[in-house]
Amino acid sequence: MAIKEYSMSRDSTRQLSPSFKVREFACKGSDVVLLDDELVVLLQCIREHFGKPVHITSGYRTVAHNAAVGGSKSSQHLLGRAADLYVEGVPVAAVAAYAETLLPSRGGIGRYPKDAAHPKRSTGWVHIDTRAGKSRWKR
Numbered sequence: 001m002a003i004k005e006y007s008m009s010r011d012s013t014r015q016l017s018p019s020f021k022v023r024e025f026a027c028k029g030s031d032v033v034l035l036d037d038e039l040v041v042l043l044q045c046i047r048e049h050f051g052k053p054v055h056i057t058s059g060y061r062t063v064a065h066n067a068a069v070g071g072s073k074s075s076q077h078l079l080g081r082a083a084d085l086y087v088e089g090v091p092v093a094a095v096a097a098y099a100e101t102l103l104p105s106r107g108g109i110g111r112y113p114k115d116a117a118h119p120k121r122s123t124g125w126v127h128i129d130t131r132a133g134k135s136r137w138k139r
Contacts, residue, residue, distance in 0.1 A: 003080050006033040017044040025059030033060050034080030038130045042102055043083060049098055050087050057125055058084040076108060082129035092124035099128050107131055111138040
């Protein structure tokens with residue numbers, strides 16, 4: 001699959017899959033949206049598996065935005081290969097476990113639960129990316 005470049009001014013309402021549009025992956029303040037086709041497929045699989053809305057809280061990021069939110073300098077978000085998301089009413093662990101079945105030997109899956117250790121989070125979320133290697137973490 002390929003990473004494609006979209007323009008918010010031209011493509012914001014473009015349907016990428018039955019459940020997702022370009023604007024859901026946009027970075028505030030940027031007209032450009034880079035997006036990996038495979039990432040959209042993975043998110044659509046998650047949507048269909050749980051039968052509930054998938055909310056993308058962070059998709060593509062510019063270098064400036066990534067730095068502002070404390071992202072890694074080598075973040076997959078910078079390449080359009082990552083999304084942070086939550087599924088309405090589904091625990092972070094369940095979303096991450098299903099993502100594991102989609103990316104058993106590669107890709108990044110990060111767990112960011114709302115729990116006693118993170119009481120200020122308004123919701124927990126899962127990071128999913130399409131990197132070639134395998135990376136897993138919980139924060």
